[in-house]
Amino acid sequence: MIHKKLLDTDPTTGTQTWHYYDDSTDETHIETVQDLEPLKEFNKFLQNNGDYSQKGIKNEMWHYAKIPVVKQMEFKSKFGFDVYESLKDPEKRKKFFRWLNDPDNRYLKVTGGYHGG
Numbered sequence: 001m002i003h004k005k006l007l008d009t010d011p012t013t014g015t016q017t018w019h020y021y022d023d024s025t026d027e028t029h030i031e032t033v034q035d036l037e038p039l040k041e042f043n044k045f046l047q048n049n050g051d052y053s054q055k056g057i058k059n060e061m062w063h064y065a066k067i068p069v070v071k072q073m074e075f076k077s078k079f080g081f082d083v084y085e086s087l088k089d090p091e092k093r094k095k096f097f098r099w100l101n102d103p104d105n106r107y108l109k110v111t112g113g114y115h116g117g
Helices: 037-047 050-058 069-079 090-101 103-108
Strands: 002-009 016-022 027-033
Touching: 027 069, 037 103, 069 090, 090 103
Parallel strands: none
Antiparallel strands: 002 016, 016 027
């Protein structure tokens, strides 16, 4: 039998951390989940607002993406380094922008523009 218990809810990010324990295998798992729908809707709104992106570029501060905690964790698990480390190293930066510009992750971007890293 699998037992599921909510360990924590972060009111700022909306993430929930769950503990799972499987009696039959004596295995335990921790899962962090987050509802991404509000983020997707907000990012889509900004993607469709070309003025928002242009003002940012003009002011030398282009807001390119809004990446929730669960996607940052997924990225670190997949590539072995976090999104912030990728900003410091050219090779890591290329991997980060390839991941971010992938069609499956387009909803994380707040612009229709393209940055290759």
